[in-house]
Amino acid sequence: xxxxxxxxxxxxxxxxxxxxxxxxxxxxxxxxxxxxxxxxxxxxxxxxxxxxxxxxxxxxxxxxxxxxxxxxxxxxxxxxxxxxxxxxxxxxxxxxxxxxxxxxxxxxxxxxxxxxxxxxxxxxxxxxxxxxxxxxxxxxxxxxxxxxxxxxxxxxxxxxxxxxxxxxxxxxxxxxxxxxxxxxxxxxxxxxxxxxxxxxxxxxxxxxxxxxxxxxxxxxxxxxxxxxxxxxxxxxxxxxxxxxxxxxxxxxxxxxxxxxxxxxxxxxxxxxxxxxxxxxxxxxxxxxxxxxxxxxxxxxxxxxxxxxxxxxxxxxxxxxxxxxxxxxxxxxxxxxxxxxxxxxxxxxxxxxxxxxxxxxxxxxxxxxxxxxxxxxxxxxxxxxxxxxxxxxxxxxxxxxxxxxxx
Numbered sequence: 001x002x003x004x005x006x007x008x009x010x011x012x013x014x015x016x017x018x019x020x021x022x023x024x025x026x027x028x029x030x031x032x033x034x035x036x037x038x039x040x041x042x043x044x045x046x047x048x049x050x051x052x053x054x055x056x057x058x059x060x061x062x063x064x065x066x067x068x069x070x071x072x073x074x075x076x077x078x079x080x081x082x083x084x085x086x087x088x089x090x091x092x093x094x095x096x097x098x099x100x101x102x103x104x105x106x107x108x109x110x111x112x113x114x115x116x117x118x119x120x121x122x123x124x125x126x127x128x129x130x131x132x133x134x135x136x137x138x139x140x141x142x143x144x145x146x147x148x149x150x151x152x153x154x155x156x157x158x159x160x161x162x163x164x165x166x167x168x169x170x171x172x173x174x175x176x177x178x179x180x181x182x183x184x185x186x187x188x189x190x191x192x193x194x195x196x197x198x199x200x201x202x203x204x205x206x207x208x209x210x211x212x213x214x215x216x217x218x219x220x221x222x223x224x225x226x227x228x229x230x231x232x233x234x235x236x237x238x239x240x241x242x243x244x245x246x247x248x249x250x251x252x253x254x255x256x257x258x259x260x261x262x263x264x265x266x267x268x269x270x271x272x273x274x275x276x277x278x279x280x281x282x283x284x285x286x287x288x289x290x291x292x293x294x295x296x297x298x299x300x301x302x303x304x305x306x307x308x309x310x311x312x313x314x315x316x317x318x319x320x321x322x323x324x325x326x327x328x329x330x331x332x333x334x335x336x337x338x339x340x341x342x343x344x345x346x347x348x349x350x351x352x353x354x355x356x357x358x359x360x361x362x363x364x365x366x367x368x369x370x371x372x373x374x375x376x377x378x379x380x381x382x383x384x385x386x387x388x389x390x391x392x393x394x395x396x397x398x399x400x401x402x403x404x405x406x
Contacts, residue, residue, distance in 0.1 A: 006068050007116055009083045011075040012060050012272060017053035025068070034065045034265055038255060046269060058327060060090055061269040062117040064198055071116045074272050076387065077329040079362040085391055091120065092393035097278040099270070100124070101242070117268060121246060122195050122204055126211055128243040129188060133214050138236055140182040145174045180216035183231065184240055189215065190223050191247035194254050198266055223251050276327040276360060277311045283398035284312065291317050292402065300349050310346045310355075314405060321354045321405050322346040330359045335382055347378035354405060355380045360387045367404055 008025050010016060018032040035054055039046050048055040056072055063070045073086040074093075094100035101124065147163065147170045159172045192212055199205045221227075228248050233241070255265045281296040292314065299309035312323040324343065335357050343355040354369050359382070367381030383404060387394050 007071060008068060009071045009073060009087075010056060011073050011081070011086070012056055012058055015050065015053055015055045016070075019052065027068075031065055031068055031070075035063070038063070038265060038267055041255065046267075058272045059269040060272055060275075061267070063265065063267040063269070064118055065265045069116055069118065072269070074327075076360050076362050077331070079388070082391075085388075087116075088391070089387065089393050091117070092395075093275050093279045094270070096282050096393075096395070097275065098282075099275075118198065118266065119202065119204060121249065121268065122199055123207075125191060125195065125243065125246040125250065126204065126207055128246065129192070129211050129215070132239060132243060133211065135239060137180055137185065137216060138240075139178050139180055140184075141176050141178050145172075147172050181218045183221070183227075184237060184244065185216065185218045186221045187223055187227065187231070187247050187251070188240075188243060189218050190221070191250045194250055194266065197264065225252060228252075272327045273325075277325040280323070280325050280358060280397065280401070281312050283395070284314070284401060285398075287398040287402055289402060289406075292406070302345075302349075308342075308345060308349065310350070313350060313352075314402075316406055320350050320352045321356065322350055322352045323356045323358050323401075325358045327360060329361075330382065330384065340380060343380045344372055344375075344378065347372075347380070353377065353379065356383050356401075356404070357381070358383045358385060358401070360385060362386055362388060364400070 006025055008016075008022055008027065010022075016022065016027045016032075018027050018029045020027060032052075032054060035047060036049055039049070039054075045057070046059050047057060060072045060074050062072070071083075071087070073083060074090055075081070075086050079086075091100065100120065149170060163172050164170045192208070192215065196205075196208050196212065199208050228244075231244070233244075249268065250266070253267050253269075255267065277296075281294065284294045295313045295315070296311065297309060298313050299307040302308040310322040311325045314321040314323070322343070324339070324346070326339075339357055343357060346352060347355050355378070356367060356369075357380070361384035363384065364386040365382075365384035367383035369379035369381040371377075371379050381404075383401075385394075385397055385400065387397065389396070
């Protein structure tokens, strides 16, 4: 059975127990063991291990292990449990924040099949490689060291004597070669190999084979985070930027031999707290209103080298407002005392008149800005924002939020 038929969709904060069936798919002990090992490699952030099971946290995305694909979707309490809807929400947020750039998903006949995030990222990467192959893959100079039959380049004397005492017709040299076998192509090849392994049996496999066949033969290298840190790029390699970014995502999230020594895993997971913050910031910045400036990641010194940073700062002429985004269901309860203290400090340090704690919801609740006790200059409110527009992501939230302030 191909992995296309083994897709298990769950929601954030839900639980899977091994030995149980979910929509005719069994979550097995080997899957549990592999996920536990993955979690350990990531400081136990992704899940909580419970008796015979795993409880997911705020991380969403997709994990593939041993023929099983687990897609973890975001969901707001009170909303429908329609997996297709929440998959649309997740893909919409990833697109808006530029973590995903795919316009058309697959061929026409793919609509009958279930597409998950790995397919989408794989297709994005394959499309990028296909484009590069059509434009013409670049060549680079590299130094080739080894035996040649005609003397060219620099004779490496010590090694030549060591290797060629008997073979007088050979020369051990180092010489310049101008070809496709350079580091950028080697990195892309590693990502292609991973995609080939994980797309077998899916609609993408034939596309992968065509693209692989057109790719030049390159040397195999081991790629890790340092490889990308040290990678040098220039104007000539600019067209490769997106392909390298996706390759980085695929390669660094690929965990070979993670469970029993033979199973490979690919996990592409996103923290919904970060994604929600980025999405709100992106939507606010997309609204053009004269005199309004929206900033993210603005920090100020607080105490002894410690800095504080609200998620979003809005400047409107001589007024300033701060927003902290919270990806959680607040329900009918009040925000925590710690959150309110934090908002008061932000008000003080940014000389802000309004501070907003912003929560996702399936029903908008317009915030009521209330002054802090004994301080009429600073106010705080709790805002609930409907992130849905029918069966789509609400892309009008930037306008809606700004209307609360101005």
